[in-house]
Amino acid sequence: MKVVVTGAAGFIGSHLVERILSDGHEVVGIDGFTDYYARAAKERNVGQARTHSRFRFESLDLSQDDLSSALDGAEAVYHLAGRPGVRAAPMQFDHYLRENVIATHHLLDAVKDMKLKSFVYGGSASVYGDAEVFPTAETTAPAPLSQYGVTKLAGEHLAYVYWKNYRMPVVRLRYFSVYGPRMRPDLMLAKAMQAMYDGRVFDVYGDGEQTRDFTYVTDAVDVTVRAAQRGSPGDLYNVGGGSGVSVNQALDVLTEVAGMQLTRRHVDRQPFDHRRAGASITRARMQLGWEPGTSLREGLERQWHWFLEAQEQKASKA
Ligand SMILES: NC(=O)c1ccc[n+]([C@@H]2O[C@H](COP(=O)([O-])OP(=O)(O)OC[C@H]3O[C@@H](n4cnc5c(N)ncnc54)[C@H](O)[C@@H]3O)[C@@H](O)[C@H]2O)c1
Numbered sequence: 001m002k003v004v005v006t007g008a009a010g011f012i013g014s015h016l017v018e019r020i021l022s023d024g025h026e027v028v029g030i031d032g033f034t035d036y037y038a039r040a041a042k043e044r045n046v047g048q049a050r051t052h053s054r055f056r057f058e059s060l061d062l063s064q065d066d067l068s069s070a071l072d073g074a075e076a077v078y079h080l081a082g083r084p085g086v087r088a089a090p091m092q093f094d095h096y097l098r099e100n101v102i103a104t105h106h107l108l109d110a111v112k113d114m115k116l117k118s119f120v121y122g123g124s125a126s127v128y129g130d131a132e133v134f135p136t137a138e139t140t141a142p143a144p145l146s147q148y149g150v151t152k153l154a155g156e157h158l159a160y161v162y163w164k165n166y167r168m169p170v171v172r173l174r175y176f177s178v179y180g181p182r183m184r185p186d187l188m189l190a191k192a193m194q195a196m197y198d199g200r201v202f203d204v205y206g207d208g209e210q211t212r213d214f215t216y217v218t219d220a221v222d223v224t225v226r227a228a229q230r231g232s233p234g235d236l237y238n239v240g241g242g243s244g245v246s247v248n249q250a251l252d253v254l255t256e257v258a259g260m261q262l263t264r265r266h267v268d269r270q271p272f273d274h275r276r277a278g279a280s281i282t283r284a285r286m287q288l289g290w291e292p293g294t295s296l297r298e299g300l301e302r303q304w305h306w307f308l309e310a311q312e313q314k315a316s317k318a
Pocket of ligand 1: 006007008009010011012013030031032033034035036042060061062063079080081082083084085098099103122123124125126152174175176177178179184
């Protein structure tokens, strides 16, 4: 089967590409190398896939380029391209609109008559904001606290519009704090690793008692593939790894795994940060047969190992 993955050079997308290739499919990976973080990191992410004979890479901007050749003959589309991150969104809202909303609309419109078997939208738990109920189920009314969350919710609703009006087999996911090798450099655990390695002080926002539902990347990829295979069209699924811990606890596990000290300094709580996050994954368990299998300790061990290798490669090139 021919499968298209958008955001193929990104953190989650590059893992997804490798999984679909290992399942025996042909993959076209689309990525526009947006400038949210270094292109070199994205090139490394997709490097392994590029050596595969069943992989083709298309450098395209989903918000404006002609997508017909990349999409031709595809039976499944996974849409993971987007502009992530809550903190930059107020200053760069035009980028967030273009990459999360306009790009999603352009892609949906390009595939609407293609008779796809599945279209998976990679959404975000940020749509919940500070939810009143924990663990939070998909039936909870969304109330994003950030401009980023608003644009991810808009993309999610657009996907729903194409399911309702064009009967596209759309399944939507809400990822909770995905981590693991190739993690985006702007994310908390990636920044903490770098600070620890460099011997720098690490700023923890607020008291560090805010909780997150950390989800290991290959678990997230597994449920993404299951969503395409078994997801109920029009439906939404939370993707949470079950390790609902505070930022302080996650940093404790990280320092134990690394066997290094991390000097922490508590700074002001950031606007747009939600206090608690915890996914109810009953729906994904029941309908998709998914069980996140990686503990936070195991996942951080793998990410730390990858991080050290990446540092060594950097040093050998310097
Ligand atoms: N990482 C997480 O914890 C997390 C949590 C919730 C939701 N998500 C969502 O999952 C998806 C993947 O996240 P990630 O962490 O891998 O981010 P990422 O930034 O590493 O990957 C996104 C990729 O999309 C590409 N892209 C962006 N706009 C594009 C466009 N217009 N045309 C072509 N390519 C474009 C970027 O170049 C990038 O490589 C995003 O949609 C994000 O909103 C991620």
